[in-house]
Amino acid sequence: MDQSNDSLALSIEQKTKKGCERKMLTDKIVKGIFFFLASLCIIIVLVTLGYLICSGIQPFFKEYPDGEKLDVGYFFTGIKWEAGNYGVFWIFVNTLYLTLLSMVISIPLSVLTALCITRIAPKPIGELLNAVVTVLAGIPSVIIGVFGVGFICPMVRDFGNFFGIQTAGGKSGLSAIIVLALMSLPTITSMSVTALKAVDKKMILASLALGASPTQTNFKIVLTDAQSGIFAGIILGIGRSLGEATAIQMVTGAISGPEFNIFENTATITTVMLKGIGEATIGSLNYEARFSAGLILMLIIIITNLGLNAIRDAIYRKRNGIVKPSRKAKRKEAKA
Incomplete structure (x- = not known):
């Protein structure tokens, strides 16, 4: 057994x-x-x-068969991008100011939309709005560009005609700003919705129990606690705006130099890279200079992301009373 x-x-x-x-x-x-x-x-x-x-x-560093060479000084300080003269300075400025103005529209609209979806609208309406935002995020940029040409440009043209402003048929910086805002909106909204849903319900109930109104709770408690996730959405939205090419090319017209009038044609780094690339001979300066412009764009995006992350961390530390240790303190801690 x-x-x-x-x-x-x-x-x-x-x-x-x-x-x-x-x-x-x-x-x-x-x-x-x-x-x-x-x-x-x-x-x-x-x-x-x-x-x-x-x-x-x-x-x-390369000399091309036709005797052309990329002028380093003009590349970083030049105001025109044309055959033989490739300057990115003012196009770089155009890119930044168009992106900045588009964020002025899209950030408040995105955050308020996310707040409406998660805290204000009835659940069925909130789910419907969230579904619409998700669908908008998946629309290809060329479709947004077609919408911009067919709807936004005529709208800008009619707006300009009403006030007696020439708008080059609506293809202008203002059209680009609206298109960029439209394209970054779903990205920022989706990230903001996720951040707002993650806010601790106990904090919300405690705020209401202490006599704060729902509006005060939403803006002073919910948005404040979710600001890290909202910042992440803003960073992604800015990255998409800086890197967009197809839709912007369709609504900005053609220009080779600086232009700060939002009712005139304009250009960004991505549009000058895209324009004429099909006709450029592979191996020529006209073709390879676009890679140099792409390198500048990549550096802009990296620096922007690092800067916004630093701002986000600084706001978080200030709100939570966290003191960033100095390098000397870090060295002492490492030795210990």
Whole structure:
């Protein structure tokens, strides 16, 4: 009898051991797959950045068969982008101010829309609005561009005609601003909705219990607590606005120099990169200078993201009374 029990116990132990070994093997395989996919993503990003950096720097040192050479000084200070003279300074300024003005429209509209979806509108209406925002986020940029040409440009043209302002048929900086705001709105709204839903319900109930009105609670408690997630959405929205090309090319017209009148044609770094690239000869300065412009755009996006993240962290530390340790304190802590 004892021998039978021992055999049964041994059999159970062996089965348990085999089951554990299978689970451990499965776990290792899954971890390996995830590690491979993560490594693949990193490699793709690094290869893309490496290629863009090499291709962007090359025109500054290369002499082309027709005797052309990219003038470094003019490239960084020039006011026109045209054959033989490739300057990005004022186009860089155009890009920043169009993006800034579009954010003035899209940020308040996005945050208030997210607040309406999560805190104000009845649940069915909130879900409907959220679905609309999700659909808008998935619309291709070329469709937004067609909408801009067919609806926004005529609207801007009629608005200008009403006040006696020439608008080049509606293809203008104002049209670009509206299109950029429209394209960044779903990104910022979606991130803001996620951040607002994550706010602790106890904080909201405590605010209401202390006599604050729903409006005061929404703006002073909910938005304040969700500001980190909202900032993340703003960063993504700005990144999309800075990198948009197709839709903006369709509504801005053609211009090679600076233009701060929002009712006139304008240009951004992405539009000058896109314009005429099909006709440019591969290996020519006209073709390779676009990689240099792309490198500048990448640096702008990286610096903007780092700056906004620093501002977000500073606001968070100030709100929570967190003092950032100095370098000296960090060194002492590391030694300890």
